[in-house]
Amino acid sequence: MIRVMLVDDQELIRTGLHTIVDSHDELTVVAEAADGYAATSLLETTEVDVVLMDIRMPGIDGVETTKRIRATRTPAQLRILVLTTFDQDENVLAALRAGADGFLSKGAGPAELTTGILRVALGEHALSANAVHALVDHVTDGMNRPADPAVAALFSALTPRELEVVEAIVRGSSNADIATEMFLSPYTVKTHANRAMMKVGAHDRAQLVSLAVQAGIQP
Incomplete structure (x- = not known):
């Protein structure tokens, strides 16, 4: 309990x-x-x-x-x-x-x-x-800003599946939602998300979203 x-x-x-x-x-x-x-x-x-x-x-x-x-x-x-x-x-x-x-x-x-x-x-x-x-909105100030090349380079190390998961997280999807959408288990989604965070140096999900937006990934 x-x-x-x-x-x-x-x-x-x-x-x-x-x-x-x-x-x-x-x-x-x-x-x-x-x-x-x-x-x-x-x-x-x-x-x-x-x-x-x-x-x-x-x-x-x-x-x-x-x-x-x-x-x-x-x-x-x-x-x-x-x-x-x-x-x-x-x-x-x-x-x-x-x-x-x-x-x-x-x-x-x-x-x-x-x-x-x-x-x-x-x-x-x-x-x-x-x-x-x-x-x-905070990161972009409500505007479409050009991607930061240095931050975008971090995301180039992600696998296609990891990038898909990141894009879904930026849209506000939960691990369960992503799992259903991609026909994966929630555990697999969490693994992809954790690997993505590790590769780009994000300490948590919020920082991952912030970096992703700076890299040009939009919801």
């Missing part, structure tokens, strides 16, 4: 999230917090696998809370999935740079939400299509 902590300053939102998470057979809510201070305090005494957290909260926001959690817990020890109603690129980037493992919109349906939790719990990154598009 995957143990989930909910962090949101709105009780009504937490109640709704609690209902959705607990309705899944593999998930259970073990703690709730109304702000980052309470969340970091609860983590000292509560065993948690995934923190599901709002990015906009009074006191310390989700980005700062993520930084504080990462100061004591590595991704291997605890996963962090950020939720927000704002699909602004600075929020996406700040959360991921702080150490979040995924970013979903509060408008996500129950299936997308529970799937996102399961994915980060398994060690993957969960990025909604909106989050990926925000990353792309």
Whole structure:
């Protein structure tokens, strides 16, 4: 059973999230917090696998809370999935740079939400299509810029299949979506994605998207 902590300053939102998470057979809510201070305090005494957290909260926001959690817990020890109603690129980037493992919109349906939790719990990154598009917009400033030859050269080392996977990731597709589209297993897709990240020097999926766009790969 995957143990989930909910962090949101709105009780009504937490109640709704609690209902959705607990309705899944593999998930259970073990703690709730109304702000980052309470969340970091609860983590000292509560065993948690995934923190599901709002990015906009009074006191310390989700980005700062993520930084504080990462100061004591590595991704291997605890996963962090950020939720927000704002699909602004600075929020996406700040959360991921702080150490979040995924970013979903509060408008996500129950299936997308529970799937996102399961994915980060398994060690993957969960990025909604909106989050990926925000990353792309940030890198390109909303314009079609010419590819950076030096960055494009990094991607020339990818196999055709690895490049296909990267293109799908830039479009915002999950590993499961890519697996269905390409008639591969999710494990094989993850392997291709990891090899692509290693070849181009990307530390995570978000950086892979950023580099791909700089290389001229568009969604």
